[in-house]
Amino acid sequence: xxxxxxxxxxxxxxxKHPHHRGLREPFGAEVHHVxxxxxxxxxxxxxxxEDGEQVTDISYDxxxxxxxxxxxxxxxxxxxxxxxxxALKTVAxxxxxVSSRGTVDGDEDVLGDGVAFAGVAxxxxxxxxxxxxxxxxxxxxAQASHRKDLEDxx
Amino acid sequence: MTAxxxxxxxxxxxxxxxxxxxxxxxxxxxxxxxxxxxxxxMQVLDAEREFLTTSNGAVHRGAHQxxxxxxxxxxxxxxxxxxxxxxxxxxxxxxxxxxxxxxxVSYALGDRRFENAVGxxxxxxxxxxxxxxxxxxxxxxARRTGATLRWYGVTDDGRIDLDSLQLDEQVxxxxxxxxxxxxxxxxxxxxxxxxxxxxxxxxxxxxxxxVPHQPVDFHTLDVDYAAFSGHxxxxxxGIGVLYGRRELLNAMPPFLTGxxxxxxxxxxATTYAPAPQRFEAGTxxxxxxxxxxxxxxxxxxxxxxxxxxxENELVAAALEGLAALPQVRIVGPTTxxxxxxxxxxxxxxxxxxxxxQVLDDEGVAVRVGHHCAWPLHRRFxxxxxxxxxxAVYNTVDEVDRLVAGVKRAVEFFS
Numbered sequence: 365x366x367x368x369x370x371x372x373x374x375x376x377x378x379x380k381h382p383h384h385r386g387l388r389e390p391f392g393a394e395v396h397h398v399x400x401x402x403x404x405x406x407x408x409x410x411x412x413x414e415d416g417e418q419v420t421d422i423s424y425d426x427x428x429x430x431x432x433x434x435x436x437x438x439x440x441x442x443x444x445x446x447x448x449x450x451a452l453k454t455v456a457x458x459x460x461x462v463s464s465r466g467t468v469d470g471d472e473d474v475l476g477d478g479v480a481f482a483g484v485a486x487x488x489x490x491x492x493x494x495x496x497x498x499x500x501x502x503x504x505x506a507q508a509s510h511r512k513d514l515e516d517x518x
Numbered sequence: 519m520t521a522x523x524x525x526x527x528x529x530x531x532x533x534x535x536x537x538x539x540x541x542x543x544x545x546x547x548x549x550x551x552x553x554x555x556x557x558x559x560m561q562v563l564d565a566e567r568e569f570l571t572t573s574n575g576a577v578h579r580g581a582h583q584x585x586x587x588x589x590x591x592x593x594x595x596x597x598x599x600x601x602x603x604x605x606x607x608x609x610x611x612x613x614x615x616x617x618x619x620x621x622x623v624s625y626a627l628g629d630r631r632f633e634n635a636v637g638x639x640x641x642x643x644x645x646x647x648x649x650x651x652x653x654x655x656x657x658x659x660a661r662r663t664g665a666t667l668r669w670y671g672v673t674d675d676g677r678i679d680l681d682s683l684q685l686d687e688q689v690x691x692x693x694x695x696x697x698x699x700x701x702x703x704x705x706x707x708x709x710x711x712x713x714x715x716x717x718x719x720x721x722x723x724x725x726x727x728x729v730p731h732q733p734v735d736f737h738t739l740d741v742d743y744a745a746f747s748g749h750x751x752x753x754x755x756g757i758g759v760l761y762g763r764r765e766l767l768n769a770m771p772p773f774l775t776g777x778x779x780x781x782x783x784x785x786x787a788t789t790y791a792p793a794p795q796r797f798e799a800g801t802x803x804x805x806x807x808x809x810x811x812x813x814x815x816x817x818x819x820x821x822x823x824x825x826x827x828x829e830n831e832l833v834a835a836a837l838e839g840l841a842a843l844p845q846v847r848i849v850g851p852t853t854x855x856x857x858x859x860x861x862x863x864x865x866x867x868x869x870x871x872x873x874x875q876v877l878d879d880e881g882v883a884v885r886v887g888h889h890c891a892w893p894l895h896r897r898f899x900x901x902x903x904x905x906x907x908x909a910v911y912n913t914v915d916e917v918d919r920l921v922a923g924v925k926r927a928v929e930f931f932s
Contacts, residue, residue, distance in 0.1 A: 366543070367879040367930070371872075376931070402871055402887040403901035427901055429871035430931065493871060 370483040370490075371430065378434035378477065383441050388423035392508030397500040399492050404428030406436060406497050410504040412448065416512035419443055419451050422501060431481070431490050436497025438477045448505060455502050461485060462494045524824045531911050533559035533816075545881030548916040553699055553727060553860045553907030554885050555749045558813070562753060565812035566805045577804050578778055578795070592804050595811030596794075599759060602814035603725075603746070604735025609767065611760040611797040612807055616726050617651040619745035619760035620693075622797060623722055624655035626770040627691060628663050633769065634690070634720060638664035641688040643719070645670040645678045646897055647698045650890045652724040652745075656693055665690070672897050676701025676850035680709065689719045696734070696744075697727035697858035700891045700905065701850030702833070704728070704858050707739050720766075726750055730909065731829055731859050733822040736761050748806060752909070753813035757806035760797070767793035774799040817910070825910045829859050832908040832917055836861045839921035845928050849903050862889070862903040865924060868931045870902035876927035877904075882919050 387394075391409035398405045406426030413420050422440045426433070439458075443451045458478050461470035466486040470479040484494050531537050534557045539547045549557060569591055575584030577592045593607070600607040613619045626632050636642060642656045646669050660667040668689075671682035676698060685692070692714040697704050707723065714721045723744040728734050730751035736744050743766070748757035762770070772779055772790055776799040781789040790796045817825060834854055840846045845866040851857045865873050874886035885905040888895045895901060906920050 367876060370875065371930070379931075403892060403895060404869075404871075405901070429869035431871070487875070490871070490875070 370487065372480040372483065374477050374480045375430065375434045378437040379430040382433060382437040384422060384444065385425070385437070386423055387425050388421060391421070391423065392511055393504045395500050395504045395507065397496060397503065399428070399432070399496055401492065402429070404432050404493065404496060406432070406500050408436075408497060408500040408504055410501065410508045412505075412508050412512060416448070416509055416516075418447055419445065419505065424497060424500075426497075428496060429490075429493050431484055431493040432496045435478075435481060435494045436500075438475075438481075439497050439501055442474075442476045442478060443501065448509060451505065452502065455498050458498055459495060462491050525820060525828050525910070527828070527911065527913060530559075530820070531913075533561060534911050535560070537911060541878075541881040541883075543879040543881055545919075548880075548882040548912075548919045550906040550908065550912065550916060550920055551883045551885050552730070552750070552909035552912075553889075553905065555755070556730060556752050556909050557911065558752055558754070558809075559816055561816050562809045562812045566754065566809040569805050569808040574805070577802055579801075588804055591808050591811075592802065595807035598811040599807075599814045602818055603729060603744075603759075603761065604737045604739075605761050606764065608794060609736075609761055609764050611762065611767070611794040612802055613758040613760055613797075614756055614803065615749075615758035616724070616745040616747040617758070619758045620651055620722070620724065621655050622760055622773040623743050623745075623762070624659045625773045627720075628659050629771045631771040634766070636660075636663050636665040636690045639688060640665040640690045641686075642667050643669060643683065643685065643689050643692045645694050646672045647676065647678060647701060647703070647891060647894045648693070648695055649699050649724060649726070650892070651726075652693055652695060652722070653893070656691070670694070672701075672894060675703070675852070676894075676898075677703040677856075678705055678710075680706070685713050685717045685719065687717050689714070689717050691722060692719050693722035693724070695724040695727065697731070697860075698850070698891075698894075699727050699860055700862045700889050700894055700903065702858045702860045702862070703851055704856040706856070707741065711740050727858060727860065730817070732826040742766055748810040748813065751810075751813055752816060753810035754806040757803045757810050759810075762793070764793075767797070770796075772796050772799070776800050778802070820910060828910060829908050829912075830854055832912050832914065833857065833859055833861060835914050835917040836906055836908075836920065839917060840924065843921070843925060843928065846924060849898055849900070859909075860889075860905050860907040862905040863924075864900055864903055865928060868927050870904040872931060873904040873924060873927045876930055877920065877923040880919060880923040880926070882916070882923045884920070 394409045408424040411421040573587035575588040597607045671679040720742040723741040725746040729746040744761040749755040779799040849862045870886040
């Protein structure tokens with residue numbers, strides 16, 4: 365296993381030039397997630413469409429290693445514009461791949477640049493880094509959807 | 519530095535077969551994470567195996583020969599470890615790790631049966647550079663008892679800032695680390711003990727990072743309690759030690775209760791065994807004590823002054839090598855003055871996790887993260903550092919590999 369297999373060029377590109385970074389309005393929910401083993405953190409906002417069916421924006425700020433920062437950048441590329449259902453399927457696919465210890469390659473049609481993180485799966489200590497932003501999104505989307513439901517009932 | 523000439527580091531390394539391992543990047547292991555856990559020499563493993571294959575039995579129970587031999591081995595281990603740290607055998611309590619040792623003290627100090635117990639209005643003092651194990655038990659003790667937690671701040675070079683707090687008669691406990699597990703700063707134990715004594719407070723020393731690396735004599739240091747772990751000093755995991763002054767241990771109520779720690783038991787009430795048995799409830803860690811005793815003898819045979827001198831050479835080489843890289847900032851003292859082994863640093867533009875990953879690719883094992891000292895990292899406005907920590911088996915060549923690896927990380931991410 366060589367370093368370049370883990371830190372593929374596409375990961376380094378996302379790290380050095382992150383997409384959709386910065387916190388934006390409006391948003392349906394904001395979450396703050398921390399990786400307790402290393403102290404890395406991300407604040408992430410999700411905006412849903414009026415009907416609550418679509419992810420219209422993900423914005424974020426935080427500090428962390430190249431893997432966590434690049435993975436969050438890829439998340440925004442893949443998920444903004446999807447329906448909530450498809451977004452959560454994408455999260456599940458990414459999570460499965462990076463947790464697989466290298467046994468699942470990942471589908472580029474679903475994960476896009478995310479498939480570059482397949483190498484990370486071989487380093488169990490880095491799986492949490494890769495998932496930090498993705499799990500924050502999952503939490504935020506659940507909170508945003510819950511709020512939409514409450515609004516609809518009013 | 520002449521003392522290190524006495525150390526046959528090549529011979530020492532032969533006692534640690536793991537150091538020959540070739541890692542996944544194709545390079546021989548350079549193990550620079552002994553501050554997290556040390557490797558163990560064959561002498562320790564052989565002592566455990568010898569005990570388990572010839573004398574294993576339940577300590578302090580029954581009357582058969584193996585029980586007698588086990589009890590003798592256990593108590594001989596206590597005596598050898600006590601001698602190694604300048605204590606008497608009956609002043610050492612075995613626990614599962616240093617964290618439990620510190621919790622044991624903190625629970626006794628919250629028990630109203632103990633005359634030194636704290637209550638509302640009392641103050642517990644610690645420092646901002648503590649490992650979580652010497653912070654959270656005191657936060658919890660304050661919460662349980664209504665006492666207040668205060669702390670010494672930290673200077674820009676990672677030392678306890680003695681000017682940041684004045685002690686008064688309300689202070690009952692002063693808990694601090696001998697060597698910071700992040701900055702490597704060595705605390706002015708004499709000064710802190712004097713200040714605590716002046717207000718009648720007890721002192722608790724976290725000695726996890728000092729006992730493996732320099733001569734330590736608890737009687738000379740004059741602390742009331744001290745905690746250290748087995749696995750950081752070439753011994754097994756699953757064994758920690760609490761030192762307590764005899765009068766204090768004898769006056770303390772138990773923490774964990776059950777078998778072995780009793781004197782008489784009826785359905786209504788129980789009286790407790792004298793210290794240290796009072797604090798060793800249940801069947802104790804026996805082969806671990808035997809192994810830790812062997813580790814203490816191993817270090818004692820090398821001579822702790824020689825161990826300290828050798829590690830000073832490694833720290834000096836690391837400080838010098840890393841200082842030559844403009845992107846690197848040391849978090850801690852940059853000279854050897856009152857400084858121990860851990861060398862923690864940040865690299866401009868490269869997160870500690872990524873530094874660690876590049877070093878791993880080179881076979882160099884370091885710790886990355888906050889090293890269980892999150893408030894200290896917050897003090898410096900950083901989330902994580904990379905930390906190289908040394909032991910007697912490390913070489914200057916390994917330090918050179920560290921520096922080269924950090925350089926590679928800078929280039930890789932630039």
